[in-house]
Amino acid sequence: MKRAALLIPCLLIGGTEVATLDTARALTELGIDVTVVVYFDETDPVMVATFRQAGIHLQLLGLTRGGAGGTLALIAALTRSLWRKRLALVWVQYMTPTLLPLIVARFFSPHLIAAVHVAARHYTPGGLRRLRWLASWWCNRLVCVSNTTAKGIMGGQPTARLQRAVRVVPNVLDMNAVIEAIPRNWREQLDITGQQPIIGFVGRLAHNKGVDVLLQAATLVNRQYPNAHWIIVGEGEEKPRLQQLAAKNGMEDKVHFVGKMPREDIYSAMKGFDIVVVPSREEGFGLTALEAMACGLPLVASRVDALQEVVIDGQTGLLFTVDDPESLKDCLSKLLFKPINYSYMRIAAAEHAQVTYGKDKLAGKIRNLVFNEK
Structure with a gap:
């Protein structure tokens, strides 16, 4: 049996981790023995359990980011992990720190694939030049999760070699899981009386996710719709600041921080919302937006990066000007004022998600990447 290693810096709850799990499963379906190697000690127990329950081998190197030894420690740990595995394939997710794992991985497999899960502007100009060189001369393929990201990586005048290397493999959905999910009763859980609208966010509480923009817009919306409630699903370094912002705006009783949830509960959580908001400042793909569409929910997302593609x-949703609470408020007001006018959006969104991003298409794309060199 052929062996493969998927390299990823951390294993938290996010779109890159979900894509890694889907990729590992697809490779396993192709008869490849897969090990997911995680460099740093930044792991979420729920996500670790999800991988193991799926039968995916995990190797947690447990390094501390910026810890003793730094670069040399990472090189040594990756070398010890990879050199005896006799790998037919190494797949590097999310090239960080710098592009070092990509460079190391080349020495341990004849087939090297790198995957970009962030917007191209996430890289410095120098980092982007190095990535283009490595994609052209070091890797067999460079996978981007959206056409938007691929265009940004290639730039205005890509070489023929770079164009041959870059492939687009978007994130996918398990539509059966979406269909089977039972809506969570947030009104009962949070003691929300009546049929007041519930607007939800799901994701990491980090600056680039734009939750502060959502809370500012929430304050504006509640001046017109004072009974609207806002549910924030997720954890992250921004949580204390966001809680302070909600309190400062007098929204403590309307904004509910409910923490993170197991991966298998996300669709149920979303189905309990009336509207989903994805207020990101940057997105390589935007999995949460796709999940909301698959659930047939009204969606408002920022007009940025790959969200404009998804x-x-x-x-299938409404787009607002990135980092603009007023623009977000206007979109939400449209949905809240006459929701019946946007009922068509629910159907169109669910159909688009299923037809374009169904998980059944992933195995074929992975097979072409791994076995087709042309």
């Missing part, structure tokens, strides 16, 4: 403005 969400068809006015058809």
